[in-house]
Each structure stands twice: as C-alpha cells, then as structure tokens.
Amino acid sequence: MRTPAETAPNRPAAAVNGLPLQVAVIGAGPSGCYAAQALRKGQPDIEIAVFDALPTPFGLVRYGIAPDHQGAKAVSRQFERLFGQPGVAFVGNVSVGTDVSLEALLENFHAVVLATGLGTDRRLGVDQDPDARVIGAGDLIRLLNSDPDARLRHRHAGPESLGSEVVILGTGNVSADVARLLSKSDLDFIASDVDDDALRAVAPNPVRTIHILGRCEPHAAKWDASMVKELAEIVGVHLNVDGVPLLGEPTASARTTVNVRFQHVPVSVRRLDGRVRVTTRRAGDSALVDHLDADTVITAIGFDPSPAQSAQFGGVEASNVFRVGGPATGRLGNLAENRKLAADAAKGVLEFLRGQEPLHRTGLVGLRDRLPASVVSFEAWQRIDGAEVRRARPDRCRTKFTTRDELLAAAAGSGALVSIPTATPEAIDTTGEVK
Amino acid sequence: MTVVHVLYGTESGNAEMVADDIAAAFGDQGYETVTAELTDVEVSDLAAMQIAVFVSSTYGEGGLPETAAPFHDALLTERPDLSGVRFAAFGLGDSIYETFNNAIETIRTALLELGAEQIGTTAKHDAASTTPATELADAWARELLTLMPA
Numbered sequence: 003m004r005t006p007a008e009t010a011p012n013r014p015a016a017a018v019n020g021l022p023l024q025v026a027v028i029g030a031g032p033s034g035c036y037a038a039q040a041l042r043k044g045q046p047d048i049e050i051a052v053f054d055a056l057p058t059p060f061g062l063v064r065y066g067i068a069p070d071h072q073g074a075k076a077v078s079r080q081f082e083r084l085f086g087q088p089g090v091a092f093v094g095n096v097s098v099g100t101d102v103s104l105e106a107l108l109e110n111f112h113a114v115v116l117a118t119g120l121g122t123d124r125r126l127g128v129d130q131d132p133d134a135r136v137i138g139a140g141d142l143i144r145l146l147n148s149d150p151d152a153r154l155r156h157r158h159a160g161p162e163s164l165g166s167e168v169v170i171l172g173t174g175n176v177s178a179d180v181a182r183l184l185s186k187s188d189l190d191f192i193a194s195d196v197d198d199d200a201l202r203a204v205a206p207n208p209v210r211t212i213h214i215l216g217r218c219e220p221h222a223a224k225w226d227a228s229m230v231k232e233l234a235e236i237v238g239v240h241l242n243v244d245g246v247p248l249l250g251e252p253t254a255s256a257r258t259t260v261n262v263r264f265q266h267v268p269v270s271v272r273r274l275d276g277r278v279r280v281t282t283r284r285a286g287d288s289a290l291v292d293h294l295d296a297d298t299v300i301t302a303i304g305f306d307p308s309p310a311q312s313a314q315f316g317g318v319e320a321s322n323v324f325r326v327g328g329p330a331t332g333r334l335g336n337l338a339e340n341r342k343l344a345a346d347a348a349k350g351v352l353e354f355l356r357g358q359e360p361l362h363r364t365g366l367v368g369l370r371d372r373l374p375a376s377v378v379s380f381e382a383w384q385r386i387d388g389a390e391v392r393r394a395r396p397d398r399c400r401t402k403f404t405t406r407d408e409l410l411a412a413a414a415g416s417g418a419l420v421s422i423p424t425a426t427p428e429a430i431d432t433t434g435e436v437k
Numbered sequence: 438m439t440v441v442h443v444l445y446g447t448e449s450g451n452a453e454m455v456a457d458d459i460a461a462a463f464g465d466q467g468y469e470t471v472t473a474e475l476t477d478v479e480v481s482d483l484a485a486m487q488i489a490v491f492v493s494s495t496y497g498e499g500g501l502p503e504t505a506a507p508f509h510d511a512l513l514t515e516r517p518d519l520s521g522v523r524f525a526a527f528g529l530g531d532s533i534y535e536t537f538n539n540a541i542e543t544i545r546t547a548l549l550e551l552g553a554e555q556i557g558t559t560a561k562h563d564a565a566s567t568t569p570a571t572e573l574a575d576a577w578a579r580e581l582l583t584l585m586p587a
Contacts, residue, residue: 036450039450072564072565073531073563073564073565074449074531074564076451076564076569076570077449077450079451079454079569079570079571080450080451080454193565226497227497227498228497228498228536232533232534337448337449338448338449338496338502338503341448341449341450399567
C-alpha cells in the first residue's frame with residue numbers, strides 16, 4: 003500500500019535537462035486515452051500529444067459503443083479530464099502517415115504509442131456471392147453512431163433498408179448490440195444519441211425477424227448474459243434460444259422475434275431471388291445442413307486492422323514504438339480489458355524511457371510547421387460537443403454531426419456549414435498546446 | 438490529523454476518477470488523503486485506518502470489479518475484527534441492469550459483518566442518469582465532511 007508521500011504528484015522525473023519526456027499516441031480511442039492516462043499517472047510531468055484522424059476524440063467510445071448505452075459512453079468523462087490537464091494535447095483531424103509522417107513523430111517524441119484500433123469488420127471467409135447483401139456489424143453501429151466516415155453512409159444511394167428479416171452471424175456483445183438496435187421502438191431510444199435519420203433509413207419499420215447464428219455451444223457464447231437478457235426484456239421483443247423462449251411465452255404479439263441458434267457453422271452466403279440465403283452445417287454433425295433466407299446478413303465476428311492501418315503501421319518495428327489495444331492483441335475486447343492492457347503498456351513505455359540516454363525532443367512544438375491548418379484541438383472539440391448537445395432533439399441526449407464539414411464548422415464555432423475553419427500555424431504556442 | 442484512505446475497485450476507470458474526486462474534496466478541507474486501488478490494500482491494513490472510503494463499480498451479473506474481488510475474498514477468509522473502523526461507501530452502476538450497484542452492497546455487507554461502522558449514506562451513482570459521477574461524488578463527499586470528527 004502506498005504512503006501519502008509515494009502518491010505525491012512530483013516524483014523525480016526522467017526529464018532531459020529539465021525538459022519533459024514527450025510521447026505521441028496515435029489514436030484517441032479508449033486504448034490510446036487509457037494509455038495516456040496511465041502514462042500521466044506513472045509520470046505526471048510527461049507531455050503527451052494524442053493524434054486522431056477524425057476531428058473528434060474517443061474513437062469507439064463515440065462511434066462503437068451502441069448509442070443506447072450512454073452509461074458505458076460516460077467513460078469519456080475520464081478522458082475529458084485527461085485532456086483538460088496541461089501537457090496533454092488532442093491533435094484531431096490529423097492523419098499520421100498522410101498529413102504528418104510517422105518519421106516526423108519519431109523525430110519529435112521520445113516514444114510513439116500506436117493505438118489505431120481495428121477499423122474493419124472481419125470478413126466471413128466462406129463461399130459468398132459478391133453481390134449478396136452482407137454488411138459488417140461495426141459498419142452498421144458506426145452508421146447509427148453518426149460516424150462521418152461510416153461506409154454505409156457513403157453508398158451511392160445512401161444507407162438502404164435492411165429489410166424485415168435479418169441474419170446476424172456471431173454471438174458476441176456486438177451481435178447483441180445490433181439485434182437490440184434493430185428491434186427497439188422509437189420510445190426505447192429516449193435519452194440516446196442514435197442517428198435517427200440513419201436508423202429510419204436502415205429500419206423504416208422495426209425488423210420483424212432476427213436470426214442470430216453462433217458456431218459454438220450456448221455456454222461458449224462470448225456475449226455477457228446481461229446483454230442477452232437486456233435484449234429479451236425489450237417490450238415487444240420475443241427471444242428464443244434454440245427454439246426455447248428465454249423469458250416465457252409473450253403475452254402480447256411480438257413486434258420483433260429474435261431466434262438464436264447455436265452450433266450453426268456458416269458454409270455459404272448466396273443471393274437468391276433478391277434475398278440472401280445462408281447455408282450452415284451443424285457443428286458436430288456436418289451432414290445436417292440448414293438454409294435460412296433473409297433480406298440482409300450482418301456479420302459480427304470480430305474486427306481486423308483496416309488495409310490503410312496495415313499499410314501505414316503494420317511493419318513498423320522500433321524500440322520506441324509501442325502498441326496498445328487492437329494492434330497489440332488482434333482483438334477489440336471491452337473497455338476494462340483494454341484499460342488494463344493500456345496500463346501495462348504504459349508501464350513498459352515508462353521503463354523504456356527511464357532506461358534511455360537523454361535525447362532532446364520538442365514534442366508537438368517541433369511539429370508546428372508540419373501540421374495541417376485544419377487541426378482540431380481539445381478546446382475546438384468542446385465546441386463540437388456543446389453544439390451537438392444544444393441541437394439535440396428533446397428526447398435525445400445529443401444529435402451528432404454526420405459529416406466532417408459540419409464537425410469542422412462546429413469546431414470553429416461557426417454556425418455556417420460552408421466555412422471550414424482553419425487553425426493557423428501561429429495558433430500553436432510554444433507550450434505545445436494547440437489553441 | 439485524520440488520514441482519509443480512499444480505496445477503489447474499478448474496471449473501466451470511472452471508480453478511480455470518483456476516488457480521485459473524493460480525495461480532492463477531503464484534501465481541500467485539509468485532510469491528508471491516500472488513494473489506493475483495492476489490489477494494493479491488505480485486509481490487515483484496515484484496522485489501522487481512521488476513515489476508509491470505499492468506491493466500487495459493479496460488473497457483469499452484479500459482481501465485484503476484478504480489482505476488488507480478491508480484497509473481498511480476503512475479508513471473508515481472514516475475518517479481521519473491524520470494530521473501531523469507520524467507513525463510507527460510494528457505488529457506481531448502471532440502472533439498465535437489475536443488479537445495479539450490487540458490488541458496493543457486497544463490500545458494505547462484509548465490512549458491517551466484521552464490526553466496522555458506516556458513516557453517511559451509501560451513494561449509488563447511476564450511469565444511465567444525466568448526473569455525472571464526479572458531481573455526485575463531490576456533493577456526497579461534502580456531506581460526508583460534515584460528519585467527520587473535528
């Protein structure tokens with residue numbers, strides 16, 4: 003147990019000639035923020051710049067946690083506190099590798115932490131018609147969370163209806179999130195920040211039937227029992243597991259029926275009469291083949307690095323480059339897991355830094371001439387945040403901006419969407435804080 | 438001078454943030470504070486604490502955070518005599534789950550059974566509410582301060 007003296011904030015630091023250690027974190031999602039938080043707890047005078055390609059911080063807390071789970075999103079309050087500290091900067095709307103090179107970061111910081119997440123839904127890897135309607139759960143949740151880069155938003159004709167019958171492949175928490183979001187009524191979204199326009203586009207009417215298929219046996223499903231219970235308890239939802247009602251027979255007719263079937267291993271996804279046919283074999287008895295026809299198939303089987311992430315950072319190996327979250331483990335995991343992993347990684351970073359010969363590094367200040375003018379500081383993010391809360395529908399906690407132009411306009415504090423703000427290089431003062 | 442120990446169990450870090458807030462509120466009033474994660478606390482340390490503030494979130498099916506469970510297990514196994522120990526309790530949870538704030542109750546029950554005396558009311562923050570946990574922590578800590586020995 004630590005004594006009061008040991009928890010005092012000013013322990014001797016491994017500073018170089020009185021100058022603080024400089025760490026860059028690439029990715030302002032939960033793992034990057036947790037890593038920055040742990041670095042500051044371990045070494046309070048360390049200076050940290052957290053870069054993100056999006057104009058907004060918090061990554062999957064903002065765009066990956068389901069919009070009706072605001073309690074889980076409250077973790078961002080910790081990160082707001084982090085960015086409120088002197089010596090911690092958010093450097094938003096800056097893509098490392100495009101706007102500024104990784105080499106430039108390595109020249110200006112003592113260490114670089116890669117927290118770039120896993121940006122792509124894992125592909126199914128079965129025989130699949132290229133034009134069969136198959137979408138990734140991550141893509142769908144990003145859309146319903148107003149991610150400006152959500153791939154489903156950028157279809158030629160905008161997001162399209164998923165239809166009245168949907169198959170979800172996978173039995174993890176993301177699968178439960180999707181089933182819940184597609185089976186809730188408008189009233190169930192009170193106090194959420196769901197993207198109503200996107201939700202109405204993909205589900206103009208509540209999805210009538212949702213089939214969830216898992217390869218494993220019921221006890222091996224990765225989702226939390228509480229998530230399945232939450233789904234089953236939605237008024238108007240009737241949930242069966244392998245044909246058995248989870249909460250007894252429904253008293254009223256169900257709006258949405260969710261059928262969970264375990265030990266179904268997908269073997270092919272085919273297009274059939276404008277719908278999709280999923281063929282599965284029974285685990286343990288592959289002679290048992292089932293067919294399920296639906297309007298859309300949603301895959302919820304994990305995540306991989308996006309091709310851009312792999313190209314940019316995949317082969318990067320240097321003693322002062324560290325990885326946290328998805329890039330370290332190959333899986334996304336939940337907040338608690340990633341907090342622990344980020345704390346361990348931060349310990350490794352601090353050990354490395356304390357064992358090094360002193361080098362002079364200027365951190366963000368040294369990058370001032372190389373950052374794009376449209377960089378979004380934490381203060382600018384707070385303007386976006388305030389604008390989204392102010393414009394919320396009465397029964398929503400916020401209404402997010404859905405395009406980068408809108409986000410940048412709000413960052414500049416302008417109501418007009420036409421003028422895209424620019425921060426001039428002079429706006430970065432010598433303390434390293436982006437104004 | 439009374440030393441206030443703020444002891445937390447957390448998984449996503451929110452309980453740690455609340456622990457920091459409570460320690461700050463006491464620190465502002467001149468108290469010496471020690472903040473520690475429950476993994477760093479021995480059950481045998483408790484008897485010597487004048488005031489221990491427990492902060493815990495609830496996980497899964499009403500369970501203790503991973504960092505609080507070993508401490509709770511040790512309490513039940515070692516069963517130290519805690520008469521004379523005064524404690525306060527702050528829980529975090531999410532009312533979308535039935536087992537909302539169950540973990541702080543689990544800790545509180547064990548402490549009371551072993552003879553410790555609770556001061557103040559048990560705070561139960563609801564993540565599904567619009568009140569930030571830090572706001573409740575601040576208000577609760579100020580109320581607790583009025584109950585502190587002079």
